[in-house]
Amino acid sequence: MKNANAKKQILLALVAFLTLPMVALNCQPAQAIISDPGVIDQLQKRKAALQTREFYLMRDTDDLLRKKEDIRRNNDADAPTQLNEVCRKIDAKAWELQQVRLDIRDVNTRLL
Structure with a gap:
C-alpha cells in the first residue's frame, strides 16, 4: 500500500509540476498581479497614448532627417544656419522619443 501511495503522490506532483506553467503562461499578466480593472484600463490607455506619441x-524625426538631406543637397548660402536649426530639432525629437520609450517601458513593467 505504501508503495502505491508513494507512486500516486509522485504522479500527482509531476502532473502539478507540468500543468502549473501552462496555466501561468495562459493567464493575462496584468490581471495576475493587479486585480483592479480600473488601474489596468488606465495603464492600457496610457500605453496606447504613449505609443501614438x-x-x-x-x-x-524622419521628416527632419529628409529636410536635413535636402539642405545638404541644395547647399544654399543659408544652408549652415538651416542645418544647425534642423540638427537641434532632430536632437530634441530624439531626446523626447527616448523619454517616451522609457515611459512605455515603465508602463509595460507595471502591466506585468
Whole structure:
C-alpha cells in the first residue's frame, strides 16, 4: 500500500509540476498581479497614448532627417544656419522619443 501511495503522490506532483506553467503562461499578466480593472484600463490607455506619441515623434524625426538631406543637397548660402536649426530639432525629437520609450517601458513593467 505504501508503495502505491508513494507512486500516486509522485504522479500527482509531476502532473502539478507540468500543468502549473501552462496555466501561468495562459493567464493575462496584468490581471495576475493587479486585480483592479480600473488601474489596468488606465495603464492600457496610457500605453496606447504613449505609443501614438512615439509614432508621431518617429514620423517627425524622419521628416527632419529628409529636410536635413535636402539642405545638404541644395547647399544654399543659408544652408549652415538651416542645418544647425534642423540638427537641434532632430536632437530634441530624439531626446523626447527616448523619454517616451522609457515611459512605455515603465508602463509595460507595471502591466506585468
